[in-house]
Amino acid sequence: MTNKLKQKLLASLFGAGIAISGTANANNEDPIKLGLMLPYSGTYTALGEAITNGLKLAIKEQGGQLGGREIEYVQLDSEANPSKAPQNMSRLVKGDNVDFVIGPVHSGVAMGMLRVAKQTGALTIIPNAGLEAATNQLCMPNVFRTSFSMWQDSYPMGKVAYDQGHRKVVTITWDYAGGKEDVAGFEEAFTEAGGEVTKRILVPFPSTEFQSYLTQIASLKPDAVYTFFAGGGGVDFVRDYSAAGLKESIPLLGSGFLTEGNLQALGEAGEGVMTTLHYADTLESEANRNFVSAYQEAYGELPDTYAVQGYDTGMMLAQALYAVKGDTENREALIEALSNVHLNSPRGPMTFSESHHPIQNVYLREIRDGKHEVVDVAYEQLEVPDDACKM
Amino acid sequence: MDLAFFGVQLLNGLQYGLLLFLIASGLTLIFGIMGIINLAHGAMYMIGAYLVYDLTLRLGNFWVAILVAVPIAIALGLIIERLFLDTLYKRDHLYQVLLTFGLILVLNEAQRIIWGGDVHSVPVPAPFDASLQLTDNLQYSVYRLFVMGVCLALAAAIYWVIRHTRLGIIIRAGAVNRDMVEGLGINVRTLFTLIFSAGVALTAFAGMIAAPLSSVAPGMGDSILITCFVVVVIGGIGSIKGAFWGAILIGMAETFGSVLIPSLASMVIYLIMAAVLLVKPRGLFA
Numbered sequence: 001m002t003n004k005l006k007q008k009l010l011a012s013l014f015g016a017g018i019a020i021s022g023t024a025n026a027n028n029e030d031p032i033k034l035g036l037m038l039p040y041s042g043t044y045t046a047l048g049e050a051i052t053n054g055l056k057l058a059i060k061e062q063g064g065q066l067g068g069r070e071i072e073y074v075q076l077d078s079e080a081n082p083s084k085a086p087q088n089m090s091r092l093v094k095g096d097n098v099d100f101v102i103g104p105v106h107s108g109v110a111m112g113m114l115r116v117a118k119q120t121g122a123l124t125i126i127p128n129a130g131l132e133a134a135t136n137q138l139c140m141p142n143v144f145r146t147s148f149s150m151w152q153d154s155y156p157m158g159k160v161a162y163d164q165g166h167r168k169v170v171t172i173t174w175d176y177a178g179g180k181e182d183v184a185g186f187e188e189a190f191t192e193a194g195g196e197v198t199k200r201i202l203v204p205f206p207s208t209e210f211q212s213y214l215t216q217i218a219s220l221k222p223d224a225v226y227t228f229f230a231g232g233g234g235v236d237f238v239r240d241y242s243a244a245g246l247k248e249s250i251p252l253l254g255s256g257f258l259t260e261g262n263l264q265a266l267g268e269a270g271e272g273v274m275t276t277l278h279y280a281d282t283l284e285s286e287a288n289r290n291f292v293s294a295y296q297e298a299y300g301e302l303p304d305t306y307a308v309q310g311y312d313t314g315m316m317l318a319q320a321l322y323a324v325k326g327d328t329e330n331r332e333a334l335i336e337a338l339s340n341v342h343l344n345s346p347r348g349p350m351t352f353s354e355s356h357h358p359i360q361n362v363y364l365r366e367i368r369d370g371k372h373e374v375v376d377v378a379y380e381q382l383e384v385p386d387d388a389c390k391m
Numbered sequence: 392m393d394l395a396f397f398g399v400q401l402l403n404g405l406q407y408g409l410l411l412f413l414i415a416s417g418l419t420l421i422f423g424i425m426g427i428i429n430l431a432h433g434a435m436y437m438i439g440a441y442l443v444y445d446l447t448l449r450l451g452n453f454w455v456a457i458l459v460a461v462p463i464a465i466a467l468g469l470i471i472e473r474l475f476l477d478t479l480y481k482r483d484h485l486y487q488v489l490l491t492f493g494l495i496l497v498l499n500e501a502q503r504i505i506w507g508g509d510v511h512s513v514p515v516p517a518p519f520d521a522s523l524q525l526t527d528n529l530q531y532s533v534y535r536l537f538v539m540g541v542c543l544a545l546a547a548a549i550y551w552v553i554r555h556t557r558l559g560i561i562i563r564a565g566a567v568n569r570d571m572v573e574g575l576g577i578n579v580r581t582l583f584t585l586i587f588s589a590g591v592a593l594t595a596f597a598g599m600i601a602a603p604l605s606s607v608a609p610g611m612g613d614s615i616l617i618t619c620f621v622v623v624v625i626g627g628i629g630s631i632k633g634a635f636w637g638a639i640l641i642g643m644a645e646t647f648g649s650v651l652i653p654s655l656a657s658m659v660i661y662l663i664m665a666a667v668l669l670v671k672p673r674g675l676f677a
Binding site: 041042043044045046049175201202203204205206207208209211212213214215216218219221231232233234235236239240243244245246249250261262264265266267 | 393395396399400403404406407499500503507508509510511512514515522524526528529530531532604605606607608609610611614645646647649650653656657
């Protein structure tokens with residue numbers, strides 16, 4: 001956090017975006033191949049599509065070229081299926097010879113992909129999966145992330161909860177790595193601030209039968225509840241929580257994924273729920289307003305955080321490939337350029353840590369009138385712990 | 392655990408169990424009488440939920456939507472049985488399993504093409520959009536009570552049909568010995584069409600009335616399918632009575648198991664299944 005001023009300066013310097021033109025390197029005249037390994041079927045379809053839309057929008061804004069070279073997309077349906085991940089990744093890297101792999105959405109798929117990324121050294125940009133290990137324990141120079149880690153989005157809520165006057169909190173999530181990493185981030189900050197987590201409830205994944213847990217919460221009477229559920233499970237939990245009449249007496253706090261993309265389905269039940277996330281579509285910045293209107297014009301719907309992550313992946317590639325003039329042969333220079341990327345993203349200023357994880361703002365959002373209103377910046381330019389990663 | 396807490400959990404378990412029964416009843420009928428393991432049963436539950444979501448939006452009324460959606464579900468069952476299953480009865484079980492597995496893929500993809508990958512919800516319909524105050528800070532949706540009532544009424548109706556009608560006698564006989572029923576001159580083909588359509592309608596109807604309780608999302612039927620197979624196996628294949636008590640047992644076990652022994656929550660229903668099968672290898676009521 002020491003050179004925040006410098007970062008801001010750099011971010012604003014790059015604010016105008018990247019110039020469209022770039023000179024093609026003589027040795028690198030073929031199109032750059034981008035391998036997209038995202039879910040285009042199953043539960044995470046909407047996420048895969050939003051990321052793809054965002055990415056293509058960013059590249060279209062660069063005139064369809066990166067570093068002066070044409071772009072060729074190779075799209076592969078990951079099915080969010082971890083068991084097929086190594087095989088799919090190998091197909092993109094060895095079969096299709098892509099220059100970059102972009103994916104995945106699902107953390108389980110990431111584990112399989114990263115194993116192949118380690119063996120082959122394939123340049124990989126993760127536009128979603130939030131498992132901590134990707135930019136900590138696994139630690140690879142060829143792997144970048146443009147999204148978040150579970151910890152990064154939940155840690156700021158711990159302090160917020162304490163400052164709101166909550167002292168005893170119950171946490172509830174699915175019994176799987178993503179849920180536990182998220183809740184651990186909250187618990188870490190909340191207990192650091194002086195609060196007490198009276199109970200951590202783990203629900204078998206992917207069960208959405210919450211009635212018995214809500215009854216338990218009602219009898220425990222905590223000051224607040226912190227939760228991580230996502231997708232349909234997020235909608236179920238918030239609606240059940242609200243229908244049980246708990247929202248009035250026990251405020252519901254959560255990771256942003258609880259409500260992201262779910263506003264319409266939540267309806268009245270979502271009002272007043274507070275979450276922390278690295279993005280909100282209502283952010284008042286020029287970069288965000290431009291992005292939202294461009295996205296709406298291109299796809300006829302409002303972007304969500306996944307679309308931004310895809311968009312930033314595209315902008316990151318644009319900036320790095322501009323810096324190396326489209327030369328993908330010199331890997332060291334390319335990796336260097338990627339790690340030096342400074343984005344003035346729709347989500348705010350964004351740079352990368354030593355471990356290639358985004359350093360970014362996390363916002364406190366409250367649902368008011370069916371919108372994620374930004375209440376505050378919950379944590380400015382938050383860097384994630386990456387002690388296990390020495391490049 | 393005080394008494395009020397225990398009482399509310401009992402209610403939770405009962406409500407969950409009754410809903411499970413509605414889904415499992417169709418599964419057990421199809422499985423027991425036709426000998427078909429309908430893997431697409433969960434996907435049909437999902438289709439029911441999506442149908443009612445879509446029709447509620449179009450028609451503006453949940454009850455009208457149900458009235459329209461149920462015949463569609465019956466028709467879906469009819470078409471699948473006549474067009475696909477009918478040609479496979481003479482083949483090995485494996486072909487039927489493959490077919491119903493394929494149906495999962497087709498139905499999931501159809502859902503994605505028609506309704507997209509987003510999560511939706513159906514508002515709790517009037518006049519049941521109210522809550523009862525159960526304890527000082529806990530409310531209970533009146534709609535949940537209504538769902539329990541509907542499930543109980545349907546359970547009673549199915550029980551009556553099976554116990555006290557000629558059709559019921561044929562169904563019961565069919566569950567015990569299909570060849571003998573055919574030998575006695577009963578048109579098994581018509582019976583199969585009827586059973587399959589009714590089974591699909593039951594699970595789709597369960598999806599419809601469950602839609603306001605939960606979200607309407609892709610893949611929502613996948614996890615419930617496994618639980619329903621456990622119910623069917625515990626109760627005894629083909630037995631409606633077994634499906635009922637099996638569903639109540641599993642509903643209670645999941646509810647109390649998740650609170651009292653959280654470390655075993657995901658295992659508890661399988662432990663019960665194993666225990667039941669040790670004592671009664673053919674299920675409780677077979």
